[in-house]
Structures are given as structure tokens and as C-alpha cells.
Amino acid sequence: MTEGPVEEKERGAIRKHLEAVPAMSDTDFAFAVHATDGQARTGAITMPRGKIRTPAFMPVGTAGTVKAMYASQVRDLGADVVLGNTYHLMLRPGAERMARLGGLHRFMRWDGPILTDSGGFQVMSLSALRKLDEQGVTFRSHVDGTAHHMSPERSIEIQGLLGSDIQMQLDECVRLPAEREAIEKAMRLSLRWAERCRTAFGEQPGKAMFGIVQGGDVPELRIESARALADLDLKGYAIGGLAVGEPQAVMLAMIETVEPHLPSTKPRYLMGVGTPDDLMRSVARGIDMFDCVMPTRAGRHGLAYTRHGRINLRNARHAEDTRPLDEASACEASRAYSRAYLHHLVRSDEILGMMLLTWNNLAYYQDLMAGMRVAITEGRLDAFCEETRAGWARAERDAAG
Structure with missing residues (x-):
């Protein structure tokens, strides 16, 4: 798997080019x-x-x-x-x-x-x-x-x-x-x-x-x-x-x-x-x-992560559900589209469905991390995590009827 002189010359030239690029700032890691x-x-x-x-x-x-x-x-x-x-x-x-x-x-x-x-x-x-x-x-x-x-x-x-x-x-x-x-x-x-x-x-x-x-x-x-x-x-x-x-x-x-x-x-x-x-x-x-890859992969397969737990938009029970995924979310994908619409997009294999659910999932993950950062600062991470899990459990009970 040795390289020929052309490849090695090209790589050498690229290395010199990269070394010549000035640092963006004096900030170190x-x-x-x-x-x-x-x-x-x-x-x-x-x-x-x-x-x-x-x-x-x-x-x-x-x-x-x-x-x-x-x-x-x-x-x-x-x-x-x-x-x-x-x-x-x-x-x-x-x-x-x-x-x-x-x-x-x-x-x-x-x-x-x-x-x-x-x-x-x-x-x-x-x-x-x-x-x-x-x-x-x-x-x-x-x-x-x-x-x-x-x-x-x-x-x-x-x-x-x-x-x-x-x-x-x-x-x-x-x-x-x-x-x-x-x-x-x-x-x-x-x-x-x-x-x-x-x-x-x-x-x-x-x-x-x-x-x-x-x-x-x-x-x-x-x-x-x-x-x-x-x-x-x-x-x-x-x-x-x-x-x-x-x-x-x-x-x-x-x-x-x-x-x-x-x-x-x-x-x-x-x-x-x-x-x-x-x-x-x-x-x-x-x-x-x-x-x-979980939040992005799940979004492409019809699964939403929310503060209400996981929601499978392929499920027929969402076909006439006018609620958004999360009305309190700052993310447009989470609060502005009905579950019925998202269900339709997913079942129709529309690209927009994958985009909206991926957007929602990444928003939820970032909100979760931000919430933990605040909770650690306030010395209440355990309570934050218990409250988050309790929210998932309540949503599962409500969904089960």
C-alpha cells in the first residue's frame, strides 16, 4: 500500500499549505x-x-x-x-x-x-x-x-x-x-x-x-x-x-x-x-x-424524542391528533406542526417528515443538555433528572389510557 511519488508530493504540498495558514486567534485549547x-x-x-x-x-x-x-x-x-x-x-x-x-x-x-x-x-x-x-x-x-x-x-x-x-x-x-x-x-x-x-x-x-x-x-x-x-x-x-x-x-x-x-x-x-x-x-x-446518531437516525424513521417521552409517528393513533409534539418548545418543528401532519408525512415517506422530526430531536437533546448545565450550577441535577423521567412516565400512562 505504498504511495507513488505523485501522491506523496501532493500530500507534502498540502501539508505545507496548511502549515502556512495563520492561526485564527491566540486562544489555545x-x-x-x-x-x-x-x-x-x-x-x-x-x-x-x-x-x-x-x-x-x-x-x-x-x-x-x-x-x-x-x-x-x-x-x-x-x-x-x-x-x-x-x-x-x-x-x-x-x-x-x-x-x-x-x-x-x-x-x-x-x-x-x-x-x-x-x-x-x-x-x-x-x-x-x-x-x-x-x-x-x-x-x-x-x-x-x-x-x-x-x-x-x-x-x-x-x-x-x-x-x-x-x-x-x-x-x-x-x-x-x-x-x-x-x-x-x-x-x-x-x-x-x-x-x-x-x-x-x-x-x-x-x-x-x-x-x-x-x-x-x-x-x-x-x-x-x-x-x-x-x-x-x-x-x-x-x-x-x-x-x-x-x-x-x-x-x-x-x-x-x-x-x-x-x-x-x-x-x-x-x-x-x-x-x-x-x-x-x-x-x-x-x-x-x-x-x-440516535436523534438523527430516529427522526428519519418516524420517532420523536420529547419531554413527553418517545413518540412513534408511524402509529395510527396519531392520524387525527391535532396536538404538536411539544407546545412549549422553542423549536418550530416541535410546536408548529400537528402530530397528524407529521404522521401523514412519515407514512407517505415524505422528506419533510424526516427533516422536521430530526429538527425536533436535536432540539430536544440540546434542551436536555442545557437543562442539565443549569441544574448542575444550581446543585439540583438529581431533582432535574427525576422530574424529567417523571414527565416521560406520566406521558406513557396517559397514552395507555
Whole structure:
């Protein structure tokens, strides 16, 4: 999988171009905790492209777009940061092409911070005929079958070409349940890759590289991974390899296991999570950042998240329901369209239905995060979470008649 002189020359020219771009400001990456409530905390990550209020939910913009949303809508809902996917963007339109076009921010018209994942999870889950070794992973694209090689260094290089503000180390994610031997092997490989990613990332003022704690559902492996990554003194730390098939109780237990071993002065990011209840329980355990495709994917399949709980708009009982999803919401999609209309759009496979429900779902997620930030500041997170769950329960009882 070696590159020819033309490709290497082009990549070298792109790197020089990116290095010549002046910094947007003198602001470096910084994280500050403003208030705590038990293990929960609220604060902010400050970067040249803006401030990320924590706890934060990052809408997933897999291929340079948060599906069914304009970037301006996502920003207006209160999102400070979005996530881009290295695997998908390296395949289409390509990292080098993205750099020539001015980077992902310009490409998707998002001027705030962008976090990119390493591409490792998608390589493991989507690509065909993959081969993993110490150097990285060789795989064939799920799009057109072309061969690619992803090393820790190449992952960091791609994320740099995309122009992301927070970059993730390449890791190996093992789906649970799994044998301890496989979990331990993947954890140790991920630690070695973290060191290589740190070297490849170097010093980039205003940007950050996060490590990823692995170790499956084995507490001592999680602790070893967290401690080793903490020794690398990275800008932030993610907990990976959860929400991959294990029960919620296992996920929460692993957060409780890892949290004491991560630096309290660095942001903590729980990858790929989750439901509104997952978010509340994880924030209560000290998590600062989240991402998940759930609100956007649910919106495309007729499911709405609201303070009244989940509402399946495919259900026939909504066919003549003139109520909006949430009359008190500031989001137009939530308060201005009847459930009957949304039911009609969903059952008719109209694109507008997907757009409105995605809009509603992301609004609800951002409102939930904002509510938790205020509750932590006021020292009443437990009460906020109990009230939120009680609202869901009341709505379920009313729906059951």
C-alpha cells in the first residue's frame, strides 16, 4: 500500500499549505470546570473557533452534514460542536481533496469547533476484508471495494487535512460480549497506537488530540488503560468500546470504574452514547461530552424524542391528533406542526417528515443538555433528572389510557 511519488508530493504540498495558514486567534485549547454537583460538572472548552459548553451533545455529521439539517439550524439549536467521521470522509470526497477545498469547516459551512473520530470503529464495522496488525489496519472500502491502509499516523494526518479541532487517536474497538483475551489484546494495541498518534499529532496550538480508554467490560483493563493514557498528558480523554451491545448497567459501571483514574482537569468524552436517559446517568457520573446518531437516525424513521417521552409517528393513533409534539418548545418543528401532519408525512415517506422530526430531536437533546448545565450550577441535577423521567412516565400512562 505504498504511495507513488505523485501522491506523496501532493500530500507534502498540502501539508505545507496548511502549515502556512495563520492561526485564527491566540486562544489555545483550555478546559475549565465552573460548577459541580456530586460527580457531575459543568464548564467549558475554549478553542480558537469558539467555546464548547459542557456537558455537551455533539450532533453527528458523518459525511460533512448532520443529516436532514442545515448547519445554521444545528447552530441555532444550541450545538457548539459537531462530529465528522474520518472513515467516510477519507473515502468521499477524500482527505487531500478536502484540504484543497479549504477544509471541512468551509466545506460544510460550519464555523464552530469540529471533532473528528479516528475512523477505527467504522473500519472494524463497515469495511470488508480487513486485516489488522501492529502497523494499522488494511481494508477495502464498503463503497467501491478499493484498498486502503489506516495507520495511527495516517489517521492523524487525515484528521489534520480535514482541519478538525479535536482529533481522536486510532484504536481497536471490540464489540461486547467478547473474550477477555480479545479485549486485552485490543486494549494494549490501542495504547501503543495512542503513543504513535501523540507523536504524529505533535504540538498544534489551539487544537487537541484525545486518547480513548478501552478494556471492554473488564474493570482492571479499563483502569490500566485509563492510567496509561493519563500518563501521556493528552488534552482530553474518551471512553470507547461502550454502547456496543452491553446493558446500560455495564456501561455505567465502566464509567464509574474509569472516572477516578482520568485527570479531573481534562474533558471526558463518552463515545457513541446515547438515549436521553443514558445522557443523564452519564453526566451524573462525570462525563462532559457525548455524540450519537440516535436523534438523527430516529427522526428519519418516524420517532420523536420529547419531554413527553418517545413518540412513534408511524402509529395510527396519531392520524387525527391535532396536538404538536411539544407546545412549549422553542423549536418550530416541535410546536408548529400537528402530530397528524407529521404522521401523514412519515407514512407517505415524505422528506419533510424526516427533516422536521430530526429538527425536533436535536432540539430536544440540546434542551436536555442545557437543562442539565443549569441544574448542575444550581446543585439540583438529581431533582432535574427525576422530574424529567417523571414527565416521560406520566406521558406513557396517559397514552395507555
